[in-house]
Amino acid sequence: MTHPMLEWQEGDVTRSLRWQSESGLRPPKRVVIADDTLNADSAFRLASEGTGLLWRGDFQNARQLLQALTRRIERKPRKTSAIPRESFNLHRQAQSQRARTLGMLLVEVDADYGIGLRRAPDIRLACNEAYGASSGAFVVPLREILGLIGAHEWRRKGVEIAELEARIHPWYGVFSPIRGEYLALIAEAPLPARTLAFDIGTGTGVIAALLARRGVSEVVATDCDARALSCARDNLGRLDLLDRVQIVEADLFPPGRAPLVVCNPPWIPARPNAAIERAIYDPDSAMLRGFLTGLKDHLTPQGEGWLILSDLAEHLELRSREELLQMIADAGLKVVARMDTRPVHARAGDATDPLHEARAREITSLWRLAAA
Incomplete structure (x- = not known):
């Protein structure tokens, strides 16, 4: 399976890594470096525009930011219809847009399935269960990493x-x-x-x-x-x-x-x-x-x-x-x-x-x- 590449500018260096998304999201065309100084409103605006936020701050703060983005999505009034088929289609469109927006908060995973962020959990076992043997470092939406962790707990319990x-x-x-x-x-x-x-x-x-x-x-x-x-x-x-x-x-x-x-x-x-x-x-x-x-x-x-x-x-x-x-x-x-x-x-x-x-x-x- 051929994975697309994600390219971004970090300082004076142009970097690229394999893009990983089990949910089928395409890599964002624009990526900015984000950390604990980024507020939720700015993050939501960037993510809604399709800009990837490659996280370099504290892992647990990234989780909180993802929750904040979710709350902002849920504040938007939902489009509805009296026609069931149309209501279903609107619901699916909203789900797809939600997934794209939340999928813009990104983390880098090392070749040994480590995450080089403060307070990051050990996800090596979860990654091995989901992906198998590592094919090298990659960038993945944080939301999918949290899904891996959740799936590991389902499998364990x-x-x-x-x-x-x-x-x-x-x-x-x-x-x-x-x-x-x-x-x-x-x-x-x-x-x-x-x-x-x-x-x-x-x-x-x-x-x-x-x-x-x-x-x-x-x-x-x-x-x-x-x-x-x-x-x-x-x-x-x-x-x-x-x-x-x-x-x-x-x-x-x-x-x-x-x-x-x-x-x-x-x-x-x-x-x-x-x-x-x-x-x-x-x-x-x-x-x-x-x-x-x-x-x-x-x-x-x-x-x-x-x-x-x-x-x-x-x-x-x-x-x-x-x-x-x-x-x-x-x-x-x-x-x-x-x-x-x-x-x-x-x-x-x-x-x-x-x-x-x-x-x-x-x-x-x-x-x-x-x-x-």
């Missing part, structure tokens, strides 16, 4: 999964299974067989683990993302399930057929702004369509496909229920049954969320599908 009575440890760049309601559906749905199941797009491996814990003797879990494959393997090893779960690199389906094929695709048909958002946003419902189109050819006779899907996209007018049902019918499938639940996550009750009206009506479903 894990996420309690009630249905497993155990913890799942998400890796950096792999979506955390924080929406427990869909796992409850998987734990309750009647199994068509206990011999073999496919888990399509396994991520952390949580669904594969749950199926194995429910008594499925063999599970084949697929993903096309290298981090997800390693993360799933690590989690299933922690749960002592690698003898029953096979981790396979594949775009959707592994070879063969199974009496149960499970998929929890991204729920919203829109373009992700960053790599981590690929677990939420699925442009043109590509993964959903791919799963439905290929499912019939990967089911045994009397087999079932379980599609776990929120109807949030329907409330946002990004996809209708009729379109979903037509996709199912066009794939030569029929609906055997459907199990529904309401979300319990914090955003569902947050009246300040720009998408609150849609989230308040959201239902997550497990669609039991079979060949028509």
